[in-house]
Amino acid sequence: MSLVAAMAALVTVAGAARADQLADIKARGKLICGTLGTVEPFSFQHPQTRQIVGYDVDICQTIADAVGVPLELKTIAVEARIPELTQGRVDILAANLGYTAERGKQIQFSDTYFVSQQKLMTTQESGLTTLDQLAGKKITALKGSSSEQGVRRLIPTAETVTFQDTSSAFLALAQDKVDALCASELILVKLQHQSKVPMVIIAKSLFVEPWGLGMRKDEPAFTDLVNATLTKLAESGALDAIFAKWLGAGTPYNIKRDYAVAPIKD
Structure with a gap:
Protein backbone atom coordinates (compact mmCIF):
# COMPACT_ATOMS: atom_id res chain seq x y z
CA MET A 1 0.00 0.00 0.00
CA SER A 2 1.32 3.45 -0.90
CA LEU A 3 1.96 6.05 1.79
CA VAL A 4 -0.89 8.22 0.47
CA ALA A 5 -3.31 5.29 0.52
CA ALA A 6 -2.21 4.33 4.03
CA MET A 7 -2.73 7.88 5.29
CA ALA A 8 -6.15 8.01 3.65
CA ALA A 9 -7.14 4.75 5.31
CA LEU A 10 -5.94 6.08 8.67
CA VAL A 11 -8.03 9.24 8.28
CA THR A 12 -11.06 7.13 7.36
CA VAL A 13 -10.65 4.94 10.42
CA ALA A 14 -10.13 7.93 12.69
CA GLY A 15 -13.20 9.62 11.26
CA ALA A 16 -15.28 6.52 11.82
CA ALA A 17 -14.08 6.33 15.42
CA ARG A 18 -15.00 9.95 16.08
CA ALA A 19 -18.40 9.41 14.53
CA ASP A 20 -19.41 6.62 16.91
CA GLN A 21 -20.51 8.71 19.87
CA LEU A 22 -23.05 6.10 20.93
CA ALA A 23 -20.30 3.55 21.48
CA ASP A 24 -18.30 6.14 23.43
CA ILE A 25 -21.26 6.86 25.72
CA LYS A 26 -21.76 3.15 26.40
CA ALA A 27 -18.05 2.69 27.10
CA ARG A 28 -18.02 5.65 29.49
CA GLY A 29 -21.07 4.29 31.29
CA LYS A 30 -23.21 7.42 31.52
CA LEU A 31 -25.13 9.89 29.36
CA ILE A 32 -24.35 13.54 30.12
CA CYS A 33 -27.38 15.71 29.41
CA GLY A 34 -27.13 19.49 29.38
CA THR A 35 -30.20 21.23 30.78
CA LEU A 36 -31.02 24.68 32.14
CA GLY A 37 -32.14 23.82 35.67
CA THR A 38 -33.91 27.16 36.13
CA VAL A 39 -37.01 26.91 33.93
CA GLU A 40 -40.12 25.31 35.44
CA PRO A 41 -41.68 22.95 34.35
CA PHE A 42 -38.91 21.86 31.97
CA SER A 43 -35.90 21.65 34.28
CA PHE A 44 -35.83 23.18 37.75
CA GLN A 45 -34.78 22.47 41.30
CA HIS A 46 -37.39 20.56 43.29
CA PRO A 47 -38.14 22.63 46.44
CA GLN A 48 -37.91 19.63 48.78
CA THR A 49 -35.31 17.30 47.27
CA ARG A 50 -33.22 20.08 45.64
CA GLN A 51 -32.74 17.77 42.67
CA ILE A 52 -33.24 18.98 39.10
CA VAL A 53 -36.56 17.67 37.76
CA GLY A 54 -38.99 18.45 34.94
CA TYR A 55 -40.19 17.60 31.45
CA ASP A 56 -36.76 17.95 29.82
CA VAL A 57 -35.19 15.83 32.56
CA ASP A 58 -37.71 13.02 32.07
CA ILE A 59 -37.14 13.08 28.31
CA CYS A 60 -33.39 12.84 28.80
CA GLN A 61 -33.87 9.97 31.24
CA THR A 62 -35.70 7.99 28.55
CA ILE A 63 -32.72 8.50 26.20
CA ALA A 64 -30.31 7.28 28.88
CA ASP A 65 -32.53 4.25 29.48
CA ALA A 66 -32.55 3.50 25.74
CA VAL A 67 -28.75 3.65 25.65
CA GLY A 68 -28.62 1.47 28.77
CA VAL A 69 -26.59 3.81 30.99
CA PRO A 70 -27.28 6.10 33.98
CA LEU A 71 -28.14 9.75 33.38
CA GLU A 72 -25.92 12.60 34.56
CA LEU A 73 -27.37 16.11 34.41
CA LYS A 74 -25.24 19.17 33.82
CA THR A 75 -26.89 22.55 34.31
CA ILE A 76 -25.81 25.13 31.76
CA ALA A 77 -26.65 28.72 30.82
CA VAL A 78 -28.81 29.45 27.78
CA GLU A 79 -25.97 30.98 25.77
CA ALA A 80 -23.63 28.09 26.68
CA ARG A 81 -25.87 25.33 25.30
CA ILE A 82 -24.34 24.91 21.85
CA PRO A 83 -20.70 25.53 22.94
CA GLU A 84 -21.05 22.92 25.73
CA LEU A 85 -22.33 20.42 23.17
CA THR A 86 -19.90 21.09 20.33
CA GLN A 87 -16.91 21.09 22.71
CA GLY A 88 -17.92 17.68 24.03
CA ARG A 89 -18.77 18.61 27.61
CA VAL A 90 -22.29 17.22 27.23
CA ASP A 91 -23.63 14.45 24.99
CA ILE A 92 -27.09 15.86 24.37
CA LEU A 93 -29.12 18.98 25.12
CA ALA A 94 -32.60 18.94 26.63
CA ALA A 95 -32.63 22.63 27.32
CA ASN A 96 -35.59 24.52 25.83
CA LEU A 97 -33.72 24.42 22.53
CA GLY A 98 -35.85 25.97 19.81
CA TYR A 99 -34.95 25.24 16.21
CA THR A 100 -33.55 27.99 14.02
CA ALA A 101 -31.83 27.63 10.66
CA GLU A 102 -28.66 29.10 12.15
CA ARG A 103 -28.60 26.57 14.98
CA GLY A 104 -29.40 23.81 12.50
CA LYS A 105 -26.10 24.56 10.75
CA GLN A 106 -24.15 24.11 13.99
CA ILE A 107 -25.77 21.06 15.59
CA GLN A 108 -28.09 18.16 14.87
CA PHE A 109 -31.68 18.52 16.06
CA SER A 110 -33.79 15.54 16.99
CA ASP A 111 -37.40 15.20 15.91
CA THR A 112 -39.80 17.56 17.67
CA TYR A 113 -40.40 16.73 21.33
CA PHE A 114 -42.16 19.99 22.24
CA VAL A 115 -43.66 22.99 20.43
CA GLU A 209 -41.07 27.34 17.79
CA PRO A 210 -40.45 23.58 17.54
CA TRP A 211 -38.03 22.27 20.14
CA GLY A 212 -35.60 19.43 19.58
CA LEU A 213 -32.94 17.63 21.56
CA GLY A 214 -29.54 18.91 20.50
CA MET A 215 -26.76 16.56 19.37
CA ARG A 216 -23.46 16.88 17.58
CA LYS A 217 -23.55 16.52 13.81
CA ASP A 218 -22.40 13.40 11.98
CA GLU A 219 -23.35 10.97 14.75
CA PRO A 220 -25.87 8.79 12.89
CA ALA A 221 -26.05 5.92 15.41
CA PHE A 222 -26.79 8.23 18.34
CA THR A 223 -29.18 10.41 16.32
CA ASP A 224 -31.11 7.35 15.12
CA LEU A 225 -31.41 6.01 18.67
CA VAL A 226 -32.70 9.36 19.98
CA ASN A 227 -35.30 9.73 17.24
CA ALA A 228 -36.39 6.10 17.54
CA THR A 229 -36.82 6.59 21.30
CA LEU A 230 -38.97 9.70 20.80
CA THR A 231 -41.11 7.87 18.23
CA LYS A 232 -41.57 4.92 20.59
CA LEU A 233 -42.55 7.29 23.41
CA ALA A 234 -45.19 8.91 21.22
CA GLU A 235 -46.59 5.66 19.85
CA SER A 236 -46.77 3.96 23.27
CA GLY A 237 -48.50 6.88 24.99
CA ALA A 238 -45.53 7.38 27.33
CA LEU A 239 -44.86 10.85 25.92
CA ASP A 240 -48.44 11.88 26.70
CA ALA A 241 -47.92 10.65 30.26
CA ILE A 242 -44.74 12.69 30.70
CA PHE A 243 -46.42 15.71 29.13
CA ALA A 244 -49.47 15.37 31.42
CA LYS A 245 -47.26 15.03 34.49
CA TRP A 246 -45.64 18.43 33.97
CA LEU A 247 -48.06 20.33 31.72
CA GLY A 248 -51.47 18.67 31.85
CA ALA A 249 -54.55 18.72 34.09
CA GLY A 250 -53.67 19.45 37.69
CA THR A 251 -50.72 21.67 36.71
CA PRO A 252 -50.86 25.47 36.29
CA TYR A 253 -50.74 24.97 32.49
CA ASN A 254 -53.59 22.49 31.91
CA ILE A 255 -52.81 21.72 28.27
CA LYS A 256 -52.68 18.63 26.08
CA ARG A 257 -49.99 17.63 23.61
CA ASP A 258 -51.31 18.66 20.18
CA TYR A 259 -48.21 18.17 18.03
CA ALA A 260 -46.59 15.17 16.39
CA VAL A 261 -43.09 13.84 16.95
CA ALA A 262 -41.68 14.54 13.50
CA PRO A 263 -38.55 15.86 11.76
CA ILE A 264 -38.08 19.62 12.12
CA LYS A 265 -38.14 21.45 8.80
CA ASP A 266 -37.13 24.98 7.89
Whole structure:
Protein backbone atom coordinates (compact mmCIF):
# COMPACT_ATOMS: atom_id res chain seq x y z
CA MET A 1 0.00 0.00 0.00
CA SER A 2 1.32 3.45 -0.90
CA LEU A 3 1.96 6.05 1.79
CA VAL A 4 -0.89 8.22 0.47
CA ALA A 5 -3.31 5.29 0.52
CA ALA A 6 -2.21 4.33 4.03
CA MET A 7 -2.73 7.88 5.29
CA ALA A 8 -6.15 8.01 3.65
CA ALA A 9 -7.14 4.75 5.31
CA LEU A 10 -5.94 6.08 8.67
CA VAL A 11 -8.03 9.24 8.28
CA THR A 12 -11.06 7.13 7.36
CA VAL A 13 -10.65 4.94 10.42
CA ALA A 14 -10.13 7.93 12.69
CA GLY A 15 -13.20 9.62 11.26
CA ALA A 16 -15.28 6.52 11.82
CA ALA A 17 -14.08 6.33 15.42
CA ARG A 18 -15.00 9.95 16.08
CA ALA A 19 -18.40 9.41 14.53
CA ASP A 20 -19.41 6.62 16.91
CA GLN A 21 -20.51 8.71 19.87
CA LEU A 22 -23.05 6.10 20.93
CA ALA A 23 -20.30 3.55 21.48
CA ASP A 24 -18.30 6.14 23.43
CA ILE A 25 -21.26 6.86 25.72
CA LYS A 26 -21.76 3.15 26.40
CA ALA A 27 -18.05 2.69 27.10
CA ARG A 28 -18.02 5.65 29.49
CA GLY A 29 -21.07 4.29 31.29
CA LYS A 30 -23.21 7.42 31.52
CA LEU A 31 -25.13 9.89 29.36
CA ILE A 32 -24.35 13.54 30.12
CA CYS A 33 -27.38 15.71 29.41
CA GLY A 34 -27.13 19.49 29.38
CA THR A 35 -30.20 21.23 30.78
CA LEU A 36 -31.02 24.68 32.14
CA GLY A 37 -32.14 23.82 35.67
CA THR A 38 -33.91 27.16 36.13
CA VAL A 39 -37.01 26.91 33.93
CA GLU A 40 -40.12 25.31 35.44
CA PRO A 41 -41.68 22.95 34.35
CA PHE A 42 -38.91 21.86 31.97
CA SER A 43 -35.90 21.65 34.28
CA PHE A 44 -35.83 23.18 37.75
CA GLN A 45 -34.78 22.47 41.30
CA HIS A 46 -37.39 20.56 43.29
CA PRO A 47 -38.14 22.63 46.44
CA GLN A 48 -37.91 19.63 48.78
CA THR A 49 -35.31 17.30 47.27
CA ARG A 50 -33.22 20.08 45.64
CA GLN A 51 -32.74 17.77 42.67
CA ILE A 52 -33.24 18.98 39.10
CA VAL A 53 -36.56 17.67 37.76
CA GLY A 54 -38.99 18.45 34.94
CA TYR A 55 -40.19 17.60 31.45
CA ASP A 56 -36.76 17.95 29.82
CA VAL A 57 -35.19 15.83 32.56
CA ASP A 58 -37.71 13.02 32.07
CA ILE A 59 -37.14 13.08 28.31
CA CYS A 60 -33.39 12.84 28.80
CA GLN A 61 -33.87 9.97 31.24
CA THR A 62 -35.70 7.99 28.55
CA ILE A 63 -32.72 8.50 26.20
CA ALA A 64 -30.31 7.28 28.88
CA ASP A 65 -32.53 4.25 29.48
CA ALA A 66 -32.55 3.50 25.74
CA VAL A 67 -28.75 3.65 25.65
CA GLY A 68 -28.62 1.47 28.77
CA VAL A 69 -26.59 3.81 30.99
CA PRO A 70 -27.28 6.10 33.98
CA LEU A 71 -28.14 9.75 33.38
CA GLU A 72 -25.92 12.60 34.56
CA LEU A 73 -27.37 16.11 34.41
CA LYS A 74 -25.24 19.17 33.82
CA THR A 75 -26.89 22.55 34.31
CA ILE A 76 -25.81 25.13 31.76
CA ALA A 77 -26.65 28.72 30.82
CA VAL A 78 -28.81 29.45 27.78
CA GLU A 79 -25.97 30.98 25.77
CA ALA A 80 -23.63 28.09 26.68
CA ARG A 81 -25.87 25.33 25.30
CA ILE A 82 -24.34 24.91 21.85
CA PRO A 83 -20.70 25.53 22.94
CA GLU A 84 -21.05 22.92 25.73
CA LEU A 85 -22.33 20.42 23.17
CA THR A 86 -19.90 21.09 20.33
CA GLN A 87 -16.91 21.09 22.71
CA GLY A 88 -17.92 17.68 24.03
CA ARG A 89 -18.77 18.61 27.61
CA VAL A 90 -22.29 17.22 27.23
CA ASP A 91 -23.63 14.45 24.99
CA ILE A 92 -27.09 15.86 24.37
CA LEU A 93 -29.12 18.98 25.12
CA ALA A 94 -32.60 18.94 26.63
CA ALA A 95 -32.63 22.63 27.32
CA ASN A 96 -35.59 24.52 25.83
CA LEU A 97 -33.72 24.42 22.53
CA GLY A 98 -35.85 25.97 19.81
CA TYR A 99 -34.95 25.24 16.21
CA THR A 100 -33.55 27.99 14.02
CA ALA A 101 -31.83 27.63 10.66
CA GLU A 102 -28.66 29.10 12.15
CA ARG A 103 -28.60 26.57 14.98
CA GLY A 104 -29.40 23.81 12.50
CA LYS A 105 -26.10 24.56 10.75
CA GLN A 106 -24.15 24.11 13.99
CA ILE A 107 -25.77 21.06 15.59
CA GLN A 108 -28.09 18.16 14.87
CA PHE A 109 -31.68 18.52 16.06
CA SER A 110 -33.79 15.54 16.99
CA ASP A 111 -37.40 15.20 15.91
CA THR A 112 -39.80 17.56 17.67
CA TYR A 113 -40.40 16.73 21.33
CA PHE A 114 -42.16 19.99 22.24
CA VAL A 115 -43.66 22.99 20.43
CA SER A 116 -43.56 26.39 22.08
CA GLN A 117 -45.79 29.40 21.47
CA GLN A 118 -43.48 32.37 21.99
CA LYS A 119 -45.46 35.27 23.42
CA LEU A 120 -45.01 38.56 25.24
CA MET A 121 -46.21 39.58 28.68
CA THR A 122 -46.75 43.12 29.92
CA THR A 123 -48.03 44.66 33.13
CA GLN A 124 -51.75 45.33 33.16
CA GLU A 125 -51.01 48.92 34.13
CA SER A 126 -48.99 49.50 30.93
CA GLY A 127 -52.06 49.19 28.71
CA LEU A 128 -50.02 47.32 26.10
CA THR A 129 -52.18 44.60 24.57
CA THR A 130 -50.98 44.11 20.96
CA LEU A 131 -47.67 43.32 19.30
CA ASP A 132 -47.86 46.53 17.26
CA GLN A 133 -47.75 48.58 20.44
CA LEU A 134 -44.34 47.17 21.35
CA ALA A 135 -42.46 48.92 18.54
CA GLY A 136 -39.77 51.09 20.10
CA LYS A 137 -40.34 49.63 23.59
CA LYS A 138 -37.92 47.84 25.93
CA ILE A 139 -38.39 44.07 25.72
CA THR A 140 -36.51 41.56 27.85
CA ALA A 141 -35.62 37.93 27.15
CA LEU A 142 -33.05 35.36 28.23
CA LYS A 143 -29.60 36.04 26.82
CA GLY A 144 -28.80 33.76 23.88
CA SER A 145 -32.36 32.41 23.65
CA SER A 146 -34.52 32.11 20.55
CA SER A 147 -36.89 34.51 22.34
CA GLU A 148 -34.16 37.16 22.18
CA GLN A 149 -33.49 36.35 18.51
CA GLY A 150 -37.22 36.50 17.74
CA VAL A 151 -37.62 39.93 19.30
CA ARG A 152 -34.62 41.29 17.42
CA ARG A 153 -35.91 39.81 14.16
CA LEU A 154 -39.63 40.52 14.43
CA ILE A 155 -39.71 43.76 16.46
CA PRO A 156 -36.49 45.37 15.18
CA THR A 157 -37.28 48.81 16.58
CA ALA A 158 -37.52 47.47 20.15
CA GLU A 159 -34.65 47.82 22.60
CA THR A 160 -33.79 44.26 23.62
CA VAL A 161 -32.64 43.84 27.23
CA THR A 162 -31.26 40.41 28.16
CA PHE A 163 -30.75 38.57 31.43
CA GLN A 164 -29.12 35.29 32.40
CA ASP A 165 -32.24 33.83 34.03
CA THR A 166 -36.02 34.10 33.88
CA SER A 167 -36.39 35.43 37.43
CA SER A 168 -34.22 38.45 36.69
CA ALA A 169 -36.06 39.17 33.44
CA PHE A 170 -39.43 38.94 35.18
CA LEU A 171 -38.27 41.17 38.03
CA ALA A 172 -37.26 43.83 35.49
CA LEU A 173 -40.79 43.72 34.07
CA ALA A 174 -42.46 43.82 37.50
CA GLN A 175 -40.32 46.84 38.44
CA ASP A 176 -41.20 48.66 35.17
CA LYS A 177 -37.58 48.64 34.01
CA VAL A 178 -38.77 47.07 30.74
CA ASP A 179 -42.11 47.12 28.93
CA ALA A 180 -42.51 43.44 28.07
CA LEU A 181 -41.03 39.97 28.58
CA CYS A 182 -40.73 37.47 25.71
CA ALA A 183 -40.69 33.75 26.51
CA SER A 184 -42.54 30.50 26.00
CA GLU A 185 -46.24 30.91 26.76
CA LEU A 186 -45.97 28.21 29.43
CA ILE A 187 -43.28 30.10 31.29
CA LEU A 188 -45.32 33.29 31.07
CA VAL A 189 -48.48 31.58 32.38
CA LYS A 190 -46.56 30.32 35.41
CA LEU A 191 -45.09 33.76 36.10
CA GLN A 192 -48.48 35.39 35.64
CA HIS A 193 -50.02 33.10 38.27
CA GLN A 194 -47.22 33.81 40.72
CA SER A 195 -47.01 37.55 40.18
CA LYS A 196 -48.24 40.06 42.76
CA VAL A 197 -48.31 42.62 39.95
CA PRO A 198 -51.26 42.08 37.53
CA MET A 199 -49.86 40.85 34.20
CA VAL A 200 -51.30 40.47 30.70
CA ILE A 201 -50.12 37.93 28.11
CA ILE A 202 -50.62 39.30 24.59
CA ALA A 203 -52.89 36.85 22.78
CA LYS A 204 -51.08 36.73 19.44
CA SER A 205 -47.90 34.68 19.37
CA LEU A 206 -44.74 36.41 18.23
CA PHE A 207 -43.69 33.11 16.62
CA VAL A 208 -44.17 29.35 16.99
CA GLU A 209 -41.07 27.34 17.79
CA PRO A 210 -40.45 23.58 17.54
CA TRP A 211 -38.03 22.27 20.14
CA GLY A 212 -35.60 19.43 19.58
CA LEU A 213 -32.94 17.63 21.56
CA GLY A 214 -29.54 18.91 20.50
CA MET A 215 -26.76 16.56 19.37
CA ARG A 216 -23.46 16.88 17.58
CA LYS A 217 -23.55 16.52 13.81
CA ASP A 218 -22.40 13.40 11.98
CA GLU A 219 -23.35 10.97 14.75
CA PRO A 220 -25.87 8.79 12.89
CA ALA A 221 -26.05 5.92 15.41
CA PHE A 222 -26.79 8.23 18.34
CA THR A 223 -29.18 10.41 16.32
CA ASP A 224 -31.11 7.35 15.12
CA LEU A 225 -31.41 6.01 18.67
CA VAL A 226 -32.70 9.36 19.98
CA ASN A 227 -35.30 9.73 17.24
CA ALA A 228 -36.39 6.10 17.54
CA THR A 229 -36.82 6.59 21.30
CA LEU A 230 -38.97 9.70 20.80
CA THR A 231 -41.11 7.87 18.23
CA LYS A 232 -41.57 4.92 20.59
CA LEU A 233 -42.55 7.29 23.41
CA ALA A 234 -45.19 8.91 21.22
CA GLU A 235 -46.59 5.66 19.85
CA SER A 236 -46.77 3.96 23.27
CA GLY A 237 -48.50 6.88 24.99
CA ALA A 238 -45.53 7.38 27.33
CA LEU A 239 -44.86 10.85 25.92
CA ASP A 240 -48.44 11.88 26.70
CA ALA A 241 -47.92 10.65 30.26
CA ILE A 242 -44.74 12.69 30.70
CA PHE A 243 -46.42 15.71 29.13
CA ALA A 244 -49.47 15.37 31.42
CA LYS A 245 -47.26 15.03 34.49
CA TRP A 246 -45.64 18.43 33.97
CA LEU A 247 -48.06 20.33 31.72
CA GLY A 248 -51.47 18.67 31.85
CA ALA A 249 -54.55 18.72 34.09
CA GLY A 250 -53.67 19.45 37.69
CA THR A 251 -50.72 21.67 36.71
CA PRO A 252 -50.86 25.47 36.29
CA TYR A 253 -50.74 24.97 32.49
CA ASN A 254 -53.59 22.49 31.91
CA ILE A 255 -52.81 21.72 28.27
CA LYS A 256 -52.68 18.63 26.08
CA ARG A 257 -49.99 17.63 23.61
CA ASP A 258 -51.31 18.66 20.18
CA TYR A 259 -48.21 18.17 18.03
CA ALA A 260 -46.59 15.17 16.39
CA VAL A 261 -43.09 13.84 16.95
CA ALA A 262 -41.68 14.54 13.50
CA PRO A 263 -38.55 15.86 11.76
CA ILE A 264 -38.08 19.62 12.12
CA LYS A 265 -38.14 21.45 8.80
CA ASP A 266 -37.13 24.98 7.89
